[in-house]
Amino acid sequence: MAQQQPQTGPAGATGHPDGPASAPDLPPRVATVYGAYDLATVPAFAGGFINFGYWAGLGDLTGRPLTEADRVRSEQDLYRLVLGTFDGVRGHSALEAGCGRGLGCALALREFGLDPVIGLDAHPDQIARARAAHVQLLAGGAGGSGRLTFVLGSAQRMPLPRETFDCLYSVEAVQHFRAPAAFAREAARVLRPGGRLALTTFFARTPAAARELPGLLPPYADGLDVPHVIDEFAGTLAAAGLRDVMVRPIGEAVWEPYDRYMAQQPELADDEWPRRYLTAYQAGLLDYYLLTAVR
Template identity: 30%
Template sequence: MSEQSTISNAEAVGKLYDRFAAESRDLWPDEADVANFGFGEHLHFGYWETPDEDAPLDVAALRLTDMVIDRMRVDETQHVLDIGCGIGGPALRAARRTGARVTGITVSEAQAEQATALSESSELGGRLDFRLADALDLPFPDASFDAVFALESMMHMPDRVAVLGEIGRVLRPGGRLVLTDFFERAPVPEVHRPFVDLLRETSLISTARVKDYPSMLRAAGMLFEEITDISEHTTRRTFIEMSKPWTEWAAANPGASLEDALEASIPAPGMIDVDEFGYLLLVAQRS
């Protein structure tokens, strides 16, 4: 990927989240800027212990946040970088749960503002800092962080090698990286491909190949400790939750089909049965 196309990708992703923030505000004007399709302050997939566990999306998303935070093994003496901080929920949670100082970056101006507002309205303001920055060009010195997490942001950065290189640069020796990412578990059958393609186009995402991660990490001066396929706990239920407005509409409109969702550019209903679309949790350590 050329530098030019990488830069325009970050800009496009920033605009996507600016729009998402604005739409959330318009749809739920009374809910203090953080209401959005049930994700709450944590803009990522949920983690359910069992396929039918009775937990809403925001509760399951918070659980995944905690799984990521705990794997960093940081304490109140340490400084963490959150790559792709969204509206600040995970960073706030990390500061509250570990006592660590957290700096979050995002390519969305609206998100940086929302995250700052969220931290200022909490008791943790002094331990949090949010800014607009591109993970491919981190505005921080070498070895300046004790840990880095990237909770569902890697999939927006097609040049994963370059991002991991930047993470390896700012991470101190012995520091840990924890991330989640989308990956292709198996080739997607033709029948599901239109929905996967639509998801890629509308969300500006790419999928990783698990087998590439160890060498990409090594090239960035890191060694992997854990790569776990957590798809069974995350993807299907998250797409079901995201499809709820569509499902309600379809129930009220006899004859509605997945073709209608495709035509309306809504990928989630068609993603529910795509078992090949995977979700991984990865832990690595800086050498």
């Protein structure tokens, strides 16, 4: 497939069929958590990544403390799990929806050979952090190689041209999206025919579970996250024209080791709610999933 860079204007955001897109409006809690609070600096999210982690590659964890190095490896391995669904794509273009500080974009370049990679995020502070952290890889940056670009914009109205990317991936960002059907339509629009989608995050298992989760987990109650239902979300991908939608639960390699790591964090002594994710998983309310599809 022929490669090309997305065509972006002076503000880094053109190409949407409805015209230029401005900086997206963010839900207040999302704006705060990823802005002034800077969630990536919280010890629970070591290394600058922001995800629960995929722990299966760390070997037998029985009987030993989980270290910060383990935590960072788990977060990197979640990216590796997602990106590993893209076979034979070295030198092909990729878009990360919800790129945060861009660490996953750099990993995609370094380990998987996706090139160029565009990181899209709706929070201007995250885009600024990503650009500052990856100057040597940036298109147009001082000494940059042009392999990486960061674009401010919503994953539900992507400021990018149609049929631009061979691969689109997202790691623990979809739970923030208010309009998953819009994201699915945009994914289908910006992917080339035959392009592939892979994403991972946590979903409610049923509509009844989605109604119950805000009473258990504050991020659902305060507007940070939305309890999307897994079957409904998979259906939105298919309805947008994506085919071969596959859903794989991976919670067995996420929730228990994450909870063990969190149990060792002293800051949780007076604030135990982050450990309720394991409770919700064991109660059958939510799980972590890997989804793939083809344009």
